[in-house]
Amino acid sequence: MAEPQVISVEDLLQRVGSIFESCGLRPESAQAVARVIVAGERDNCKSHGIYRIEGCLRVLQAGKVVPDAIPEVVDSGKSVIEVKAHGGFSPPAFEAALSTLVGRTKENGVAALVIRDCLHFSALWHDVEALAANGLASLSMCPSYASVAPTGGSEPLLGTNPIAFGWPRPDAHPYVFDFATSVAARGEIELHRRAGTPIPDGWAVDREGNPTNDPEAALAGAMLPFGAHKGSAISTMVELLAGAMLGEFMSKEALDFVGGTHLLPRHGALVVAFDPATFAARSGRDPLAEGERLLTAISGQGARLPSQRRFAAREQSLRDGIKLSAEEMAQLDRFDREGLTAVQD
Template sequence: MNETVVLSIEALSGRVEAIFRKAGLSSTHAAALSRVIVAGERDGCKSHGIYRIEGCLRTLKAGKVSADAEPVLDDDGTAVLRVAAGGGFSCAAFELGAPILAERAKRLGLAALVINDCTHFSALWPEVEVLTGMGVAALAMCPSYSTVAPAGGTRPLLGTNPMAFGWPRRGQPPYVFDFATSVAARGEIELHRRAGRPLPEGWALDAEGRPTTGPEAALAGAMLPFGGHKGSAISTMIELLAGAMIGDLTSSEALDVLGSTALAPRHGELILAFSPERFAAGRPGDPFQRAETLFEAIVGQGARLPSQRRFAARRRTMAEGIALTAAEADQLQRLEALGMDAVS
């Protein structure tokens, strides 16, 4: 049972999409979900790959996400576009809005896409990469669930609130970062728990708000923001801009509504797009070439650009296919056979 199964990206995409279709998702949603999940596998991000299928099905089975809500675009011609996801997964809503967002940024220099009432489980890098592929820089952010205490606080309030940024590069993958504003992802604490290893200092508080290195205590308590009060401030900004400002749930409200962190959260998302050509117009130098000079200086002193491990995995899987462990292949077959019955 230790054999690795290798699938082409197309083959895996078809199978994941079929699982979602069988579970009752509309073709729009099944295809959009499949794209981000297979992108995770393609890039070696196992935490955002086929592992996520079950969570999606569980959220669907719990009646917490719409299987077929068609996303609706609201565009009044200003710099703010809005897609009403209508309680569906975010992926299809993003795919509807993205090309119009890029077009608007190219026309006005800068534009924003608001997604409202979506169920969000994916990483943000697939989104900013779609936009860099359209020639714009992008900054995306969203709340999540209250699992993080503000710096100096004692209890979960903020979410792990991810922020992702992308900058287009010619002839190669974009400059992309995507990170949680917590010190660590919740999954990393879970991994320490399973391995029986203590957490590094500064990751978490226990249920009484005291610093802890115990994974169990941390899971019952609160995670901490990255970078102390600075990361805490950025996370708060994300609650404000991508929660209160866009008229959608903050991490605290998202947890209240769903009552569980075991299902994918419902909230909104904010994505800003910038046209470097428009911003640089009339100024000396090509913004893309000048960015390359910066990247060369970073790499030239031995530092790494973000996402390079992911891009290396992508090059490998594009050439050789996606390798699933026997357990992963079994789980995929189980989901194909049982559909919604495979999840509780």
């Protein structure tokens, strides 16, 4: 068996960007998509790393994403700004709107970004980290494909509906959480399916609504929300705020539109950003210093802050490069060589 190989973050970025560029994306868009995918791989977040390339190519090959879409920022001067992805991938749209969102948030204290009509595949932590780097707290959420039954129900109506939150820290990686509101992410079940391993108890029900440990049966049935009725309520909120409120697809419509989960979903996304400096201004206190008191106390009692494992992997990747298996390297080579034909049925 061939040995794993090490590739630098920069080199991987260049390789992944070039794959997407050769598949018809504009250079800026190819870079934006590559940045998100390589960030996932860099952070050892395998379900959002180069594993995602294939899904992106498949949707390009199927003609279900607009490769040369130019994101259009619509700024009405209000606290809600919009970016029309025009059927393209979401990362270029987010990047196009970032500076306007940051500016408007600092001006008004709170602002929201609506991403319209995009194909979404990326981890949301990427967005909230970009805002934290600008000193802003933020919440990001989006629907996905209906694959989760509401608590007490049996049919999938909700998506895995991720929600992410970021909070800037003066001399440390930001406080960031990003999780599916299902017990598990669909990608995790998918990885179990590929590995042929059973999924843990409580993750899903089969088509008849019975508990199952079989990843195939789970993917055909329904996943369950985390935290019982509370998680189910939060997932419903994500559908309402990041679907219905934007006038974009909710998870059930996204699924009906494509007719299956074999291709990436098309929907909108919502990012709400907060400027702590504005909110705290009249208090005479430094909001970030206050936040540190809590965060260091949590770490201090031995509890792990979310994303710490990811940040540790990031530091190692930036220092030592990213280790990819021979199979992963071979797949990159194949994508590079064959482009979209690599994913032809």
